[in-house]
Amino acid sequence: MQKMISLFAALLMVAAVGCKKGDKGGDKGESGKTTESGGGSTDTGGGKVSGSVIEIDGSSTVFPITQAVAEEFQKEKGGKVTVGVSGTGGGFKKFCRGEIAIAGASRPIKDEEASACKGGGIEYVELPVAYDGLAVVVHKDNKWVDHLTVDELKTMWAPEAQDKVKKWSQVRKGWPDKDLHLFGPGVDSGTYDYFTQAVVGKEHASRGDFTSSEDDNVLVKGVSTDQSALGYFGYAYYIENQDTLKLVPIDDGKDDNGKGPIAPSPETVEKGTYQPLSRPVFIYVSSKAIDRPEVKAFVDYYLTKGPALVKEVGYIALPAKAYELAQKRFADKKTGSAFHGSKVGVTVEELLAQ
Amino acid sequence: MFPVVRQAMTRLAARNGSPRSAVPWHERLIEVGLFACGALSVLVTAGILLVLAFETFEFFQGVSLGEFLGDTRWTPLFVDKHFGIWPLVCGTLLTSAIAIAVALPLGLMAAIYLSEFASARARRILKPTLELLAGVPTLVYGYFALVFITPILQKFIPDLAGFNALAPGIVMGFMIMPMISSLSEDALYAVPNGLREGAYALGSAKLPAIFRVIIPAARSGIIAAVTLAISRAIGETMVVTIAAGQQPNLTLDPRVPIETMTAYIISISKGDTPTGTLEYRTIFAVGSMLFLMTFVMNLVSHRMAKKLRYGGAGT
Numbered sequence: 001m002q003k004m005i006s007l008f009a010a011l012l013m014v015a016a017v018g019c020k021k022g023d024k025g026g027d028k029g030e031s032g033k034t035t036e037s038g039g040g041s042t043d044t045g046g047g048k049v050s051g052s053v054i055e056i057d058g059s060s061t062v063f064p065i066t067q068a069v070a071e072e073f074q075k076e077k078g079g080k081v082t083v084g085v086s087g088t089g090g091g092f093k094k095f096c097r098g099e100i101a102i103a104g105a106s107r108p109i110k111d112e113e114a115s116a117c118k119g120g121g122i123e124y125v126e127l128p129v130a131y132d133g134l135a136v137v138v139h140k141d142n143k144w145v146d147h148l149t150v151d152e153l154k155t156m157w158a159p160e161a162q163d164k165v166k167k168w169s170q171v172r173k174g175w176p177d178k179d180l181h182l183f184g185p186g187v188d189s190g191t192y193d194y195f196t197q198a199v200v201g202k203e204h205a206s207r208g209d210f211t212s213s214e215d216d217n218v219l220v221k222g223v224s225t226d227q228s229a230l231g232y233f234g235y236a237y238y239i240e241n242q243d244t245l246k247l248v249p250i251d252d253g254k255d256d257n258g259k260g261p262i263a264p265s266p267e268t269v270e271k272g273t274y275q276p277l278s279r280p281v282f283i284y285v286s287s288k289a290i291d292r293p294e295v296k297a298f299v300d301y302y303l304t305k306g307p308a309l310v311k312e313v314g315y316i317a318l319p320a321k322a323y324e325l326a327q328k329r330f331a332d333k334k335t336g337s338a339f340h341g342s343k344v345g346v347t348v349e350e351l352l353a354q
Numbered sequence: 355m356f357p358v359v360r361q362a363m364t365r366l367a368a369r370n371g372s373p374r375s376a377v378p379w380h381e382r383l384i385e386v387g388l389f390a391c392g393a394l395s396v397l398v399t400a401g402i403l404l405v406l407a408f409e410t411f412e413f414f415q416g417v418s419l420g421e422f423l424g425d426t427r428w429t430p431l432f433v434d435k436h437f438g439i440w441p442l443v444c445g446t447l448l449t450s451a452i453a454i455a456v457a458l459p460l461g462l463m464a465a466i467y468l469s470e471f472a473s474a475r476a477r478r479i480l481k482p483t484l485e486l487l488a489g490v491p492t493l494v495y496g497y498f499a500l501v502f503i504t505p506i507l508q509k510f511i512p513d514l515a516g517f518n519a520l521a522p523g524i525v526m527g528f529m530i531m532p533m534i535s536s537l538s539e540d541a542l543y544a545v546p547n548g549l550r551e552g553a554y555a556l557g558s559a560k561l562p563a564i565f566r567v568i569i570p571a572a573r574s575g576i577i578a579a580v581t582l583a584i585s586r587a588i589g590e591t592m593v594v595t596i597a598a599g600q601q602p603n604l605t606l607d608p609r610v611p612i613e614t615m616t617a618y619i620i621s622i623s624k625g626d627t628p629t630g631t632l633e634y635r636t637i638f639a640v641g642s643m644l645f646l647m648t649f650v651m652n653l654v655s656h657r658m659a660k661k662l663r664y665g666g667a668g669t
Binding site: 179211223225228 | 434513517610611
């Protein structure tokens with residue numbers, strides 16, 4: 001599906017470029033390969049930044065932010081940026097083979113990926129760029145779900161639920177005897193890793209009988225057109241589709257980080273009360289590309305102009321202090337990961353200060 | 355006797371030897387080129403089959419045939435792995451059955467109208483117009499099902515999920531309808547006029563003549579058309595990938611999300627499943643199954659057409 005959309009996008013792009021040579025450039029595509037072919041069509045405009053194309057790929061969750069930054073950057077500074085979407089895992093694979101300069105990631109790099117990078121001779125600077133809350137959503141006309149506890153989420157999503165938990169009535173007494181249709185990100189996405197870690201307690205442990213797609217728009221479409229559906233994906237995709245979805249507040253059963261069910265919002269995510277489903281998202285800059293002036297300019301731009309754009313596309317900006325620490329980290333070219341493993345409930349400043 | 359032998363020999367010579375030496379070399383080059391084109395398609399088919407067979411064999415090193423055919427769950431990517439093919443086969447058969455249920459009556463009626471009732475002028479205009487339906491990209495059909503047909507159906511069937519088997523099935527029916535109508539119409543049209551006139555001479559009215567004489571006479575062509583259409587529906591990918599969902603589901607309920615074999619192959623091959631792993635090889639096993647299904651389908655149609663033709667009726 002994604003491939004197809006990107007093909008479609010590429011076709012549109014080719015048409016658009018043909019008619020009017022690049023005001024925004026060929027940065028609209030969705031998947032790495034397709035975009036790269038069209039990406040070269042950008043006119044550098046003022047040409048303040050020259051150099052080769054900055055290739056970015058990775059998480060679909062980070063994509064909207066990077067895309068927004070890339071558009072502004074190209075408008076203001078020129079240069080060529082292509083942004084692909086192959087999921088966090090897919091992005092790291094390309095990253096560690098040295099095919100891309102920057103990888104977007106909705107979870108920190110994993111051990112296997114870190115060693116793959118080492119094998120490829122790639123070091124990386126890890127930079128948190130925003131908070132994302134995972135939104136748990138149901139159809140807008142769903143009358144029975146007022147909130148969910150983490151345990152109830154676990155009842156629905158744990159591997160043991162496979163082929164057993166198939167009705168809403170099995171999740172909480174009193175809920176209707178309707179089929180439960182679940183929608184979630186594909187197994188390559190960082191969102192999936194984080195959700196399984198936070199809800200089931202073990203990364204990658206999930207039932208398999210749900211509609212899984214790497215394309216969050218498919219999930220939005222699925223939940224918004226199905227009265228007995230429940231799904232989860234990045235908060236930004238909820239914000240974009242508020243009128244067709246209903247957000248479910250989550251109760252983690254711990255009173256010290258906010259009592260009762262809490263819905264994701266900029267405040268609850270930043271204050272750390274929307275737990276356990278909020279997390280930082282990252283970009284990883286390759287050591288191979290870090291000395292390229294255009295890459296340096298782009299990352300500096302990302303960390304300074306990023307916060308405003310982050311809000312614009314529906315994410316939650318980190319505290320200003322965190323961006324300062326990230327800038328310093330980048331300036332010092334400090335490699336390695338401070339966020340190792342999908343940690344739940346730690347603030348970004350604490351980790352960056354290490 | 356002698357002249358006969360001589361005739362045969364000259365014919366043989368014409369085929370094999372002497373006159374060919376009179377053919378200029380560049381024409382023979384063209385001949386070789388044409389042969390290469392034909393051979394290439396055979397080789398490509400053989401290559402595909404080899405790859406399929408090899409990877410499927412590798413797959414069955416890790417998963418037993420009993421599990422593949424005996425289990426009812428398909429979750430190769432998840433922690434609790436199951437490799438039962440039936441949910442995917444079921445999804446494919448469900449959407450194909452809906453498609454045929456739509457396409458067969460409509461297509462056949464269109465064919466009957468075009469062949470037996472339409473004026474030559476109407477036929478000249480309508481037939482290519484119908485065939486235009488087959489030229490619409492399947493991608494467009496997919497989105498048509500997802501964003502147009504499904505919401506309309508949801509007004510009548512409140513429990514219909516956004517991704518379901520019904521809408522893509524119906525749309526696929528429209529997609530393969532021209533195949534049925536066009537090929538059946540050719541078959542009907544080719545029924546000798548003598549048969550029609552014979553029926554009328556025996557006092558038959560038009561409808562009985564059509565259903566008792568003409569359709570039976572053309573049935574081999576019609577059956578071939580339907581089998582081809584079924585093969586097409588089974589192999590159709592885009593429509594079901596877009597509109598039917600990505601959830602392997604062993605059900606005959608057309609209202610819920612399902613996953614077809616083709617949609618599964620797409621979702622794995624576009625994802626990041628590493629090549630060479632058991633998870634990746636699942637797509638070849640599924641592909642082999644798909645190939646087997648369409649192959650059997652085509653074999654059946656071939657047999658049937660041949661049998662009926664030798665029976666004396668039809669085109």
